[in-house]
Amino acid sequence: MSDALTIPVGDLHDVVVGRGVLDRVADLLPDGVRQVLVVRPEGLDRYAGPVADLLSARGLAVVTAEVPDAEAAKDVHVAARLWGVLGERAFTRTDAVVAVGGGTVTDLAGFVAATWLRGVPVVHVPTTLLAMVDAAVGGKTGINTAEGKNLVGAFHTPAGVLCDLDVLETLPRADLVAGLAEVVKGGFIADPAILDLLERDPAAATRWDSPALAELVERKVRVKAQVVAADLREFFLREVLNYGHTLGHAVEQVEGYRRRHGEAVAIGMVFAAELGYRTGHLDADLLARHRRVLEGVGLPTTYSGDADALLVAMSRDKKARGSLLRFVVLDGLARPVRLEGPDERLLRESLAALGG
Structure with a gap:
């Protein structure tokens, strides 16, 4: 695939699929965004770092938050910590969240974005195949409880999804x-x-x-x-x-x-x-x-x-x-x-x- 494809999800949001397309991340944010919270799992600075740099180069104030890897991220206490960061930084409805990671990170970050001020924009940059083809697309968000998976959640359509297939090179x-x-x-x-x-x-x-x-x-x-x-x-x-x-x-x-x-x-x-x-x-x-x-x-x-x-x-x-x-x-x-x-x-x- 030499050129990026833009796949519309109806009139809800677009999914960009291609190789070497990380530099398009800021283009998916709505106009007027001043601050961005970049949520990433432990050990994924290889991709989250460049995303944060690209956003900063556009003049945005970037805050990065590290969360646990895998299903441990989808916990109410982790979500509460991210809400705390948003509150400390005075994020408003015109600010945004960017998720860089697998499906657990997009689920978590999407849920935090859906619930902060009853909804702020979120852009997903999935770094696993599973997240690219499923979790990051379509606006389902959620966290787990002891009683089951994704029993607490919300529908919150992302502003956009950016699937750079080159990041799969480092995927086990x-x-x-x-x-x-x-x-x-x-x-x-x-x-x-x-x-x-x-x-x-x-x-x-x-x-x-x-x-x-x-x-x-x-x-x-x-x-x-x-x-x-x-x-x-x-x-x-x-x-x-x-x-x-x-x-x-x-x-x-x-x-x-x-x-x-x-x-x-x-x-x-x-x-x-x-x-x-x-x-x-x-x-x-x-x-x-x-x-x-x-x-x-x-x-x-x-x-x-x-x-x-x-x-x-x-x-x-x-x-x-x-x-x-x-x-x-x-x-x-x-x-x-x-x-x-x-x-x-x-x-x-x-x-x-x-x-x-």
């Missing part, structure tokens, strides 16, 4: 592979060409500088952009983006968030396929394709866990209504539908099938 391979789970999800729920690309050359998908990965990022961002533009606040259509997430989030919670999100989502997609197969929604070939595509890029497709604990965790999912569990399953390729209140026996059978 395991994290890049984990990020591909969200790409695979986009293929199953909306764009089968994604699956064709992955099956044709799975090795290329795991190389940060390959044209194949660039196309996969573009395609997945377009999938999410189309869904979010049609249903920002998840009244129905946006729920399809949660394919694989009901069990995925339960796995993360039961394991104390020690497993990568993408790995958990991969397991969750196989579970959703097993459940869809057992409820007559998808056939054996499409079920097998889930395992083939995911295994092809190195993602897990088997899991052995405490079924009782996982069922309890799934009951706390945001899509649940009262005691009614709701899942996204496929009624064929690229045909996601909602499945409400499946029999517990089918849930346990589907969990057992994950054991291989």
Whole structure:
């Protein structure tokens, strides 16, 4: 990809995807911004530093705040510390937050921006594949509680998202592979060409500088952009983006968030396929394709866990209504539908099938 692409999320915000495009970060801020809080995880000065310098060169007053890495960032005490920084610096509604980091940082910074003065602008500069194709796009923000993941949050559309594919050069391979789970999800729920690309050359998908990965990022961002533009606040259509997430989030919670999100989502997609197969929604070939595509890029497709604990965790999912569990399953390729209140026996059978 030699030129940057600008992908609109309806009329909500733009996503810029390209290589060597960090210098565009200030262009995504609204007019009138005087101060910027740059939020970054520990050890990411390699990219947060240049972003702060670029903003300073535009005449903006820049404050940098370091937060814990991974899910530890999405904590109310971390959010409160950032609110304190905003208060000390007298940030107003015309000032902004810039998040430089992975999905946990964009979730956290977006939530802080959504809640400070009931909403200040935020720009996301995702530095992981997972954040580029999912977390940073669309305006979902949140923090975790002991009871579950993202149970506290807000919808807050970013002013813009800047995906510089060159930053993936330093991303550990395991994290890049984990990020591909969200790409695979986009293929199953909306764009089968994604699956064709992955099956044709799975090795290329795991190389940060390959044209194949660039196309996969573009395609997945377009999938999410189309869904979010049609249903920002998840009244129905946006729920399809949660394919694989009901069990995925339960796995993360039961394991104390020690497993990568993408790995958990991969397991969750196989579970959703097993459940869809057992409820007559998808056939054996499409079920097998889930395992083939995911295994092809190195993602897990088997899991052995405490079924009782996982069922309890799934009951706390945001899509649940009262005691009614709701899942996204496929009624064929690229045909996601909602499945409400499946029999517990089918849930346990589907969990057992994950054991291989």
